[in-house]
Amino acid sequence: MVNKEKCGNFTEQDAPKYEDTLQCMRCGFCLPTCPTFALTGRERSSPRGRVALARAVAEEKLEFTQAVKEEAYFCLDCRACTTACPSGVKAGEVMEVCRSQVHQQQPLPKWQAGFRSFILEKMLPNPDLLETSMLPARLYQKLGVQWLVRNSKLLKLGPKWIDKAEGMMPEMHQPxxxxxxxxxxxxxxxxxxxxxxxxxxxxxxxxxxxxxxxxxxxxxxxxxxxxxxxxxxxxxxxxxxxxxxxxxxxxxxxxxxxxxxxxxxxxxxxxxxxxxxxxxxxxxxxxxxxxxxxxxxxxxxxxxxxxxxGLRTEDLLPVNKSVTYHEPCHLCHAQGISKQPRDLIKAIPGIEFREMNESSWCCGSAATFSLKFTEESQQILDRKLNNVKNTEADILVTANPGCHLQLAWGLREAGMPQPVLHLMELLGEATPE
Ligand code: SF4
Ligand code: SF4
Incomplete structure (x- = not known):
């Protein structure tokens, strides 16, 4: 979409809105909420720094440099800064728009661009093709190849992201x-x-x-x-x-x-x-x-x-367990939905709800972030797992598949006993047949 506003060193197609970069008054309220700033202490990896980078590109004070490209992808797009910002600045969304600039201004090598366009333009928009592409993964599990691969520890010899991606695979069923x-x-x-x-x-x-x-x-x-x-x-x-x-x-x-x-x-x-x-x-x-x-x-x-x-609770079955809740960023920060999942959990008879410290702090999943930045993702995850551990809850509940994959993998790797359940799995357990 062509941006008719000030674009400067951005291309006109899908440039961040200049006015979105002007709202930042540099107060710093967002800084303690940003996981990548907490990891690096680096201004450019903070919401304020990222918005300043985008503004500098729009004002032609900076080219669309490697640093801007890196920050566009290093941002988790967790939107914690949006919740914290008194001026309504959306640094995560500004960085998300900057990602389309990356592909316009610094195109990938031909084969990588072809692969990317096959996945994004051909496979994902076609449910039949997408479902067929998952068949090998189901066979991999059903024929016991996964068991062999995991027990041979073969993947530990390769890049960390491959081992992690394999380890995150949940039990696959027919779509x-x-x-x-x-x-x-x-x-x-x-x-x-x-x-x-x-x-x-x-x-x-x-x-x-x-x-x-x-x-x-x-x-x-x-x-x-x-x-x-x-x-x-x-x-x-x-x-x-x-x-x-x-x-x-x-x-x-x-x-x-x-x-x-x-x-x-x-x-x-x-x-x-x-x-x-x-x-x-x-x-x-x-x-x-x-x-x-x-x-x-x-x-x-x-x-x-x-x-x-209004949840009908009259025939819900008891679930006699203690439960804690991890808030998905795209539920609490992007949609402002924080109380409702807790209300549902607490409405189930027998549940003892245990609030977790920093429940709305990202788990480090963030789409492909967890595979592109495995070390940083692990550090963010460790902080989350420590908070889960301190609750001593029997079950960890969440409500987003990305968080679910990351947390289930993290708990297993850390030898922690809690299962991860989606909120609807928990409510399903309490719902009679
Ligand atoms: S992004 Fe918002 S909270 Fe952060 S420095 Fe700018 S105005 Fe302050
Ligand atoms: S979206 Fe998350 S990672 Fe990105 S700048 Fe905001 S708080 Fe930091």
């Missing part, structure tokens, strides 16, 4: 999109109809979790429509600086879901919810404003939706 009915009817007294947005990572890696989400919604009195033609929300593209493919998929999803007569569009993935709520901004030059507003108003994280609707 939920292929087997979930298009409509799941409400149980008991019907309260309404919702559409279910089934994110790529959830359907491919956490199919059994999303199955629980649909079951819980149905048990709570809602017909659940899961359109099979839905596509990826576009969050991976925003993360990788491909804003144009995001727009194409956003347009598809917007048209598809607005055609349905539903009270809400519900998701159980914090990253998807955050991206879907950003369609208003992403598509503002291409779509009618009223349609964008209508769509935005219907998008609900499942915890947000169930608390607004």
């Amino acid at each position: 939920l999109r292929q087997r979930i009915p298009e409509t799941t009817l409400a149980k008991g007294e019907k309260r309404g109809t919702v559409a279910f947005f089934l994110g790529c990572v959830m359907t491919l890696m956490y199919a059994e979790v999303s199955k629980q989400t649909v079951r819980v919604l149905s048990h709570q009195g809602f017909d659940v429509i899961t359109p099979k033609e839905q596509k990826c929300c576009g969050a991976p593209h925003l993360t990788e600086g491909d804003r144009e493919t995001t727009r194409q998929m956003a347009t598809h999803n917007l048209d598809l879901f607005l055609d349905l007569d539903v009270d809400a569009i519900v998701t159980d993935c914090a990253g998807c919810g955050s991206a879907l709520k950003e369609y208003e901004e992403i598509l503002h030059e291409r779509q009618d404003h009223a349609r964008l507003e209508l769509f935005h108003g219907k998008i609900k994280d499942v915890s947000e939706f169930l608390v607004e609707a």
